[in-house]
Amino acid sequence: MNRRLFCSIFIAFFVNILFSGCTTHNAVMTFNKEADRTVQTGFEDLKAIVVYDSWSGNTKLIADEVASVLNCPSVHxxxxxxxxxxxxxxxxxxxxxxGGMPTDKIDTFLSGLESVKASAVFVTYGAPLFGTLTANACLNSMEKKLHQTSLGRFKCNGFHKIFRTYPKHPDEEDKSEAARFAAGLMERFFYDDIQESKSLQK
Ligand SMILES: Cc1cc2nc3c(=O)[nH]c(=O)nc-3n(C[C@H](O)[C@H](O)[C@H](O)COP(=O)(O)O)c2cc1C
Structure with missing residues (x-):
């Protein structure tokens, strides 16, 4: 085998390993039980809003899904x-x-928020190999600006226009996970009320 052929096989093998994880389903959500919750409102009166940025439509898909479950506006x-x-x-x-951060517009929006009652954050990401790390760094930086008010975070893959990774994401499964995330936020939001009504039913 000549050197050129060997190098080609080696590169093809490496690229395959690099991208092999980029087609799998990978939505992850976590909830923060310690979040500050300075709201007293009933199920029917909850006033929520989803604010998002999106360059190629991936994050908008998730934003719209979350908003439809929360029955609230989804606003660019x-x-x-x-x-x-x-x-x-x-x-x-x-x-x-x-680059491991939210967009400048979202960063500026978060910096300008005052007296947030309760919040949550989500991202879509698409980089191969270190994508998850950059998504976590991004979520951390977003939550930091929300000062302990974040009830939960969600991340899922989104087709990366430059690397061509995660084609067709967010897909239907990602969207249904996003809907589950929104439902989980409601549960988290009304946690005390749910516990109270459960103990009243006993
Ligand atoms: C300029 C630029 C920088 C990006 N940086 C990262 C990154 O650091 N980590 C990552 O996982 N994905 C990165 N991505 C991929 C996007 O986060 C991903 O494709 C996302 O789903 C795009 O969402 P949108 O369609 O709502 O804009 C980057 C994409 C662009 C265009």
């Missing part, structure tokens, strides 16, 4: 200035991961 960050954020009981913020 460019239009968020038209809403008075202090009026909302729950603010859910979504961003694509860009």
């Amino acid at each position: 960050v460019d239009s968020a200035g038209e809403c008075v954020m202090e009026d909302y009981d729950l603010i859910v913020v979504g961003s694509p991961v860009h």
Whole structure:
């Protein structure tokens, strides 16, 4: 075997390993039981909003799914200035991961938030190999700006236009996981009320 052929096989093998994880289903959600929750409102009165940025539509898909479960508006960050954020009981913020960070617009939006009652964050990400690490770093940086008010976080893959990884993501499974995340947020939000009504039923 000549050297050129050997190198080609080696590179093909490496690229295959690098991208082999990039087609699998990989949505992950976690909830924060310690979050501050300074709201007292009933199921029917919950006023929530989803604010997102999205360059190629992936994060918007998840934002719309979360908003449909929360029965609330899904607003692009460019239009968020038209809403008075202090009026909302729950603010859910979504961003694509860009270099391990949220987009500049989402970062600026988060920095400008005052007196958040309850929040949650989500990202879509698509980098091979270190994608999960960058998504976690991005979620950490978003939650840091929300000062202990985040009830939960969600991440799933989104087709990366440059690397061509995770084609067709977010897919139906990602969307149903996002819906489950939104339902989990409601449960988290009304946790004390649910516990109370359970103990009353006993
Ligand atoms: C400029 C740029 C930087 C990116 N940086 C990262 C990154 O650091 N980590 C990652 O996992 N994905 C990265 N991605 C991939 C996107 O986060 C991913 O494809 C996302 O789903 C795009 O969402 P959108 O369609 O809502 O813009 C990057 C994409 C672009 C265009």
